[in-house]
Amino acid sequence: MSHLNYIDLFGFSAALLTTIAFLPQLYKTWETKSADDVSLVMLILFITGLICWIIYGLKIHSIPILVANIVTFIFNFMILILKLSYNKKNNK
Template sequence: MLEVLGYLAGGLTTLAFVPQVVQIYKTKSAKDVSLAMFLLFTMGVIMWLGYGLMTHSFPVVAANAVTLLLSLVILFFKYKYRDIA
């Protein structure tokens, strides 16, 4: 039961980033995304992923591996769609 809760929590928090990725891709704009926040968030996700690996917690590893991928996509879009004025 505890592991199921971990998978559900990880799945929901990971899926929460999908609409942001889709929105940025559709609008070709990431100007409203805070670069500082996403850099800090990405560092935290990397640390959670490391924690999950060290504690052999597959729900933590799975959720943070996918979240890291989504976060890196958002950071890539932030760079790709930056205003060069």
């Protein structure tokens, strides 16, 4: 990608919006110390899909796809870790 064009701006806009959409869930999970309302199966499926998007983004050399999906992966992986750790604490 030699220069940024308007199509890339749509890509970055989509990346920004879909990535920050997970911040409220991450914040709520952190604050309430509970992730009971978050489906474990959904998280695993979503994280697997993000890994596929990251591989795809690498193969087509798409910065918007890579940035969005790497950051979203980090957010969702954090939610997964919190869910598993809070479930352990609640089961003791």
